[in-house]
Amino acid sequence: MNGLILVTGGTGTLGREVVRLLEVQGRTVRVLSRRPPPAEPGPADWATGDLKTGRGIDAAVAGADVIVHCATGLGDVGATRHLIESARRAGSPHLVYMSIVGVDRFPVGYYRSKLQAERLVEDSGLPWTVLRATQFHQLILRGCEALAHLPVLPVPAGTAFQPIEAGEVAARLAELATGPAAGRVPDMGGPEVRGAASLALSYLAARGRNRPVVPVRLPGAVFAGYRLGGHLAPDHAAGRVTFDEFLAGPSGSAPADHGPGRVPPSGSPRSRRGVMAKRWSDLSPGTRKTIIVLGVAEAALKAAAAIDMKRRPADQIRGPKWAWAAGLVINSAGVVPLSYFVFGRRPAP
Numbered sequence: 001m002n003g004l005i006l007v008t009g010g011t012g013t014l015g016r017e018v019v020r021l022l023e024v025q026g027r028t029v030r031v032l033s034r035r036p037p038p039a040e041p042g043p044a045d046w047a048t049g050d051l052k053t054g055r056g057i058d059a060a061v062a063g064a065d066v067i068v069h070c071a072t073g074l075g076d077v078g079a080t081r082h083l084i085e086s087a088r089r090a091g092s093p094h095l096v097y098m099s100i101v102g103v104d105r106f107p108v109g110y111y112r113s114k115l116q117a118e119r120l121v122e123d124s125g126l127p128w129t130v131l132r133a134t135q136f137h138q139l140i141l142r143g144c145e146a147l148a149h150l151p152v153l154p155v156p157a158g159t160a161f162q163p164i165e166a167g168e169v170a171a172r173l174a175e176l177a178t179g180p181a182a183g184r185v186p187d188m189g190g191p192e193v194r195g196a197a198s199l200a201l202s203y204l205a206a207r208g209r210n211r212p213v214v215p216v217r218l219p220g221a222v223f224a225g226y227r228l229g230g231h232l233a234p235d236h237a238a239g240r241v242t243f244d245e246f247l248a249g250p251s252g253s254a255p256a257d258h259g260p261g262r263v264p265p266s267g268s269p270r271s272r273r274g275v276m277a278k279r280w281s282d283l284s285p286g287t288r289k290t291i292i293v294l295g296v297a298e299a300a301l302k303a304a305a306a307i308d309m310k311r312r313p314a315d316q317i318r319g320p321k322w323a324w325a326a327g328l329v330i331n332s333a334g335v336v337p338l339s340y341f342v343f344g345r346r347p348a349p
């Protein structure tokens with residue numbers, strides 16, 4: 001089979017890899033994106049369209065023998081419906097859908113919409129294939145980067161992940177796209193199941209950054225499901241690239257929100273010298289108590305100031321001088337981060 005393959009979401013983390021791999025195999029590929037074609041066109045054909053509104057989708061689908069559906073965002077159900085309607089009008093292309101391990105075990109938001117989209121694909125009347133994968137390394141990395149802006153790095157308590165290299169999932173999708181419709185194929189999970197704290201420590205160590213990692217029990221059905229491991233596929237640990245290997249590689253070592261040169265690569269002099277990540281439990285009891293007391297004091301002062309401010313008419317917002325002075329010092333110094341760096345720093349082993 002060597003017909004046209006349309007990749008929706010061909011500009012995303014997964015989709016771009018699918019496009020690249022199919023091109024390497026000499027396949028004829030078209031990318032669907034909401035954006036206009038790039039100024040310097042690549043080998044793939046380009047279709048501009050929006051799955052949410054259906055605009056441009058008939059033209060994008062025209063002539064496709066296979067559609068690899070990687071696009072995602074708000075409204076995946078409507079998007080998939082538009083895609084299927086256009087695909088039916090265009091003939092009967094093989095529809096390969098990318099889903100997530102555990103969509104049937106998390107009856108909330110995004111997972112629910114992925115499950116509904118799976119059902120639409122299965123009932124579409126088109127030849128279909130559905131692959132579910134665990135979280136990509138890139139997603140865990142993005143989470144760590146966002147949380148590492150805080151003075152302490154909170155992670156969901158009692159939760160493990162099984163991250164997988166998006167390129168490996170892309171290779172499987174490319175294989176499925178060039179084969180016959182296979183229905184629901186075996187799930188694909190990363191090579192290791194690791195605790196959230198352990199992944200965060202790997203991230204910090206690879207970046208030579210220093211933060212206490214604090215497990216926090218997060219509320220809500222998604223995190224309850226995570227604690228039960230509904231998103232894991234330990235029996236399908238098909239991935240080979242570990243999170244640590246990913247972090248040391250080119251896609252893991254150049255995160256978008258760090259300027260070049262600001263992030264010491266793994267094994268750089270700074271990380272070898274060992275200004276290393278530390279668990280909350282590595283701090284001495286006295287240090288932990290100090291940080292908690294200061295944190296509670298800071299929160300109490302802020303709450304007192306907020307209540308005081310609410311009670312006073314707008315032209316009298318002054319409050320007790322001591323509270324404002326203390327609040328000012330605390331807000332400008334940031335007692336919790338400061339106390340951690342004053343009390344918490346230790347030479348790394």
Ligand SMILES: NC(=O)c1ccc[n+]([C@@H]2O[C@H](COP(=O)([O-])OP(=O)(O)OC[C@H]3O[C@@H](n4cnc5c(N)ncnc54)[C@H](OP(=O)(O)O)[C@@H]3O)[C@@H](O)[C@H]2O)c1
Pocket residue numbers: 008009010011012013014015032033034035049050051052053069070071072073074079098099100101114132133134135136137139
């Ligand atoms: N990330 C994970 O950890 C993970 C794990 C397992 C499975 N998955 C699944 O893998 C698939 C790809 O995920 P990803 O992380 O690679 O996604 P991503 O990087 O966020 O990319 C999303 C893609 O969707 C396209 N898109 C969004 N809205 C669109 C619309 N209305 N019309 C047309 N295109 C639209 C975007 O294209 P433009 O912006 O160019 O329009 C972009 O290429 C998804 O189905 C996701 O559920 C992800």
